Amino acid sequence: MKGKSIKQSRFTVQSGMMLILFIVMAVITLTPFVSIFLASLRPGKEIMRQGLGLNLDTSVMSFNNYSYLFSGETPYFTWFKNSIIITAVQTVLTLFVSAFVGYGFAMYDFKFKNLLFMCVLIIMMVPMEIIMLPLFQLIIKLGLIDSIWGVILPFVAGPLPIFFFRQYLSGIPKDFLDAARVDGCSEYGIFARIVLPLMKPAFAAMGIFVGMNSWNSFLWPMIVLNSKEKLTLPIGLNALITPYGNNYDVLIAGAVFSVVPIVILFILFQKYFIAGMTAGGVKG
Numbered sequence: 001m002k003g004k005s006i007k008q009s010r011f012t013v014q015s016g017m018m019l020i021l022f023i024v025m026a027v028i029t030l031t032p033f034v035s036i037f038l039a040s041l042r043p044g045k046e047i048m049r050q051g052l053g054l055n056l057d058t059s060v061m062s063f064n065n066y067s068y069l070f071s072g073e074t075p076y077f078t079w080f081k082n083s084i085i086i087t088a089v090q091t092v093l094t095l096f097v098s099a100f101v102g103y104g105f106a107m108y109d110f111k112f113k114n115l116l117f118m119c120v121l122i123i124m125m126v127p128m129e130i131i132m133l134p135l136f137q138l139i140i141k142l143g144l145i146d147s148i149w150g151v152i153l154p155f156v157a158g159p160l161p162i163f164f165f166r167q168y169l170s171g172i173p174k175d176f177l178d179a180a181r182v183d184g185c186s187e188y189g190i191f192a193r194i195v196l197p198l199m200k201p202a203f204a205a206m207g208i209f210v211g212m213n214s215w216n217s218f219l220w221p222m223i224v225l226n227s228k229e230k231l232t233l234p235i236g237l238n239a240l241i242t243p244y245g246n247n248y249d250v251l252i253a254g255a256v257f258s259v260v261p262i263v264i265l266f267i268l269f270q271k272y273f274i275a276g277m278t279a280g281g282v283k284g
Contacts, residue, residue, distance in 0.1 A: 033259075040065055040256045044249035065253035076254055078229055079236035082148070084261065086221070086232060087214040090152045094210050095203055097157050102165025103191055107177060117166070123159040128220070136223060150224040151217075151232075161206050168202040169195070204269035211265050215258075233258050 035052045041061040042050075069076055104110075105117055135154055144150030172195070180190045218234040225231055231239070237254050240247040 036252060037256055040249070040253040042249070044247065047248050047252065065249045066257070069250055069253050069257070074250065075228065075236065079231050079233045080258070082230060083215060083233040086148050086151055087211055089148070090155065090214045091207055091211045093152065093156045094158055094161055095207055098161035099165045099199060099203070100191070101157060101162045103169055103195055105162070105166040106169035107174065120159045120162055124163065132220070132223070139224060145224060146226045146230060147224070148230070151221045158210070161210060164206055165199070165202060168199065172198060208266055208269055212262055215262060
């Protein structure tokens, strides 16, 4: 009994220390978000004078920045809509195409399979800046400059999603596929009816990753898009900072509101997120 009580006390102490550690980590993580939210409630002059901080000066705080942001005097909602469309289309296409390619690598044996998969791994290690110029020239030849398809199509078959789905599907027994073939199901039917339902956790985990990258993408959309009405949210917010004036109050309010879609995306798929990331690490 004494030994059991000692173990229980040790477990309680360890649980308490872990709880304290998680609380400290949560505070450190949330502090920048609280700071920028408080800054979004202050006028631009106060932001320039005090900077970002946690000081609560209620005498200068208001929601005027958000009122101006949503009044229609700025093209904020046009940028927001463009980002929503690009993120949604790119996420859906990337998940489908990458899952299809990853399924082929995981479940089929074909000539040069290992060589092609090695190419996928090599592409993962190539920085975007190296392929940006030839990719831009290709987009010009295809006539996709100043088009959302010029932003979306080059990254539909991403090497990281392909690798992730290949690893995930490598952990699924091939007996399911063989049983479906015996029952007369076609190869496309196997993928649509059997494989896709089993990939919900992987889709959720990779959907959050792809969606966040697409939503926050700045450099490539800035190169491809020229028209003001086609700009995405990160580029539009950056355009508020000019040599002739800096709208930091509107910029910070817009940055705070831009976090909302990512938070909603994570809340919707959080129950699948851990399971998908863990299963994606299975070695095939």
